[in-house]
Amino acid sequence: MTPRWRSWLLGALFLAVMVAAIYLPILRRNIRQAARLQQRSEEQARRELTQPTVINPSDPKVKAKLFWASGSDDGTVSPVTVELPLSNEPVLRAKQVLNTLLAGPVDTELRTVPSDAALLAFYLLPDGTAIADFSEALGTSTPSGIQSEQMAVDSIARTLEANVPKVQRLKILIHGQEVETLAGHLDLSQAFPVNANAGSSRPRAAATPGPAAATPALTPAATTVKLTQSPDNNSSTKP
Amino acid sequence: MLLDVGRFVRNDIRGKLCVALFVLALSFAARNGAAFSLSGQAGAPSAPQQTPPVPTPPQPTNTPPATGLNIVVLDPAHGGTDLGARGTGGIHESDIVLEFAAQVRTALEAQGFQVVQTRQGNANPSFDDRSAMANAQRGAIFVTLHIASTGVPGTARVYVMNDMAPGTDATGLIPWDRAQAPFVSLSRKLGDLVSALLAQRFKGSPAVAQTASVRQLRTTAAPAIAVEISSVTVEDRAQLDHMAPGVADAIARGAAAFRPTYVVPANPGERP
Numbered sequence: 112m113t114p115r116w117r118s119w120l121l122g123a124l125f126l127a128v129m130v131a132a133i134y135l136p137i138l139r140r141n142i143r144q145a146a147r148l149q150q151r152s153e154e155q156a157r158r159e160l161t162q163p164t165v166i167n168p169s170d171p172k173v174k175a176k177l178f179w180a181s182g183s184d185d186g187t188v189s190p191v192t193v194e195l196p197l198s199n200e201p202v203l204r205a206k207q208v209l210n211t212l213l214a215g216p217v218d219t220e221l222r223t224v225p226s227d228a229a230l231l232a233f234y235l236l237p238d239g240t241a242i243a244d245f246s247e248a249l250g251t252s253t254p255s256g257i258q259s260e261q262m263a264v265d266s267i268a269r270t271l272e273a274n275v276p277k278v279q280r281l282k283i284l285i286h287g288q289e290v291e292t293l294a295g296h297l298d299l300s301q302a303f304p305v306n307a308n309a310g311s312s313r314p315r316a317a318a319t320p321g322p323a324a325a326t327p328a329l330t331p332a333a334t335t336v337k338l339t340q341s342p343d344n345n346s347s348t349k350p
Numbered sequence: 351m352l353l354d355v356g357r358f359v360r361n362d363i364r365g366k367l368c369v370a371l372f373v374l375a376l377s378f379a380a381r382n383g384a385a386f387s388l389s390g391q392a393g394a395p396s397a398p399q400q401t402p403p404v405p406t407p408p409q410p411t412n413t414p415p416a417t418g419l420n421i422v423v424l425d426p427a428h429g430g431t432d433l434g435a436r437g438t439g440g441i442h443e444s445d446i447v448l449e450f451a452a453q454v455r456t457a458l459e460a461q462g463f464q465v466v467q468t469r470q471g472n473a474n475p476s477f478d479d480r481s482a483m484a485n486a487q488r489g490a491i492f493v494t495l496h497i498a499s500t501g502v503p504g505t506a507r508v509y510v511m512n513d514m515a516p517g518t519d520a521t522g523l524i525p526w527d528r529a530q531a532p533f534v535s536l537s538r539k540l541g542d543l544v545s546a547l548l549a550q551r552f553k554g555s556p557a558v559a560q561t562a563s564v565r566q567l568r569t570t571a572a573p574a575i576a577v578e579i580s581s582v583t584v585e586d587r588a589q590l591d592h593m594a595p596g597v598a599d600a601i602a603r604g605a606a607a608f609r610p611t612y613v614v615p616a617n618p619g620e621r622p
Contacts, residue, residue: 184501184502184554185556186501186507186560254435254498254499254500255434255435255436255443255498255499256435256496256497256498256499256500256501256578256581257496257498257507257509257562257564257576257578258498258500258501258507258562258578258580259498259499259500261562261563264563291477291565292565295427295428295432295434295435296427296496296564296565296566296576297562297563297564297565298563298564298565298568300527300565301527301563301568303563
């Protein structure tokens with residue numbers, strides 16, 4: 112009796128091991144698939160939330176200029192003409208071109224803004240100041256450095272300049288907040304002029320006009336330190 | 351005669367009183383910056399030599415005009431928890447720029463400049479703190495050192511601030527956040543000089559200064575440039591180390607070439 116009981120028990124155990132050996136990989140595959148589906152749906156939801164602007168096929172197709180890296184390793188951006196159905200409404204149009212810019216060029220090497228960055232919001236004030244609010248990835252995933260950060264801002268500013276004439280200045284926010292720099296170097300506390308100097312190769316930091324010839328002096332947080340008066344005025348260097 | 355004086359000092363209470371008064375007078379004079387030497391005075395008290403060094407008093411505003419540029423404020427960027435650009439091989443911008451700064455400092459001192467560094471070790475002063483160090487100097491230029499995470503390895507670029515309108519507030523003072531405005535042209539001149547030297551040394555580097563809205567430059571009230579070296583992505587750190595002497599030499603020679611063109615005003619608020 113005992114040997115037969117033992118053989119039944121061994122048989123049952125062997126069967127259980129075989130079932131487990133077959134079932135466990137299937138279970139693992141199912142778990143991975145479920146996780147992937149969840150991740151995809153989260154990404155989909157994020158995209159839907161952050162990029163509500165879709166290209167409307169009924170909009171007239173225009174040749175949009177999108178600025179990505181020129182590929183010459185000199186830190187410049189160059190335009191790529193893409194035919195897109197763009198809205199005539201400036202805010203919608205700006206969202207459409209910026210989302211296309213963020214989607215990236217065919218050659219990913221020419222990308223100027225990180226692939227995981229998203230445009231969260233875009234506002235256009237009556238004075239022509241555009242406020243573009245990007246997700247945190249714009250700050251965290253843009254390669255740190257003056258050249259790379261300048262290229263990211265250049266591509267955004269010049270794409271707006273080429274496609275949305277009403278935009279006069281661009282202020283960049285990160286996740287709704289004003290930040291000091293993009294990724295440690297480039298100043299984001301100021302607005303960048305757009306459509307101000309069409310001949311310029313780079314956007315220039317916006318500056319509030321003021322009496323240029325007044326006696327300049329400096330006001331740091333606590334003390335007042337007078338400065339030399341407009342050393343540029345007597346300079347013979349290029350403007 | 352001298353023996354009589356010695357006897358008088360040792361034996362007479364009035365002599366001792368005279369010595370005490372003499373010592374007090376010396377102490378008072380030294381504390382007030384009187385310029386005379388105590389060397390060679392037999393029996394002179396050591397009290398004045400033990401007093402802490404007296405800082406040089408600031409020059410009065412009616413002194414003759416300063417001859418020119420004397421100080422370079424050198425800024426190794428980032429530091430502390432801010433590592434800056436990071437390479438895959440564990441190279442951190444904040445470490446490399448500190449080592450570059452040491453070589454740049456030596457080269458500048460060899461050109462006769464006094465160098466003020468915004469950080470010596472692994473500290474991370476704020477942008478404003480670094481600018482304040484430069485803005486407190488008279489007759490200074492500002493050089494901030496960076497290592498990029500992009501660009502062709504083995505090249506270096508110089509950046510200057512974009513043109514800024516030198517606005518003033520109601521009191522006629524330039525706001526702190528626009529301190530660079532009056533210096534943009536001078537910065538460009540300095541940047542072009544250093545760029546040309548870097549381009550000679552490092553093939554593929556631009557021969558003129560680039561413009562960019564560099565945060566550190568905006569609040570600096572002096573001719574100011576940012577030097578960026580490519581890059582932290584090099585496989586071997588030695589590639590960057592080999593660039594340091596060339597970068598140091600270019601900055602020092604560029605600053606020396608810039609010196610005669612920058613006439614530092616004698617008084618703040620005056621035209622140069």
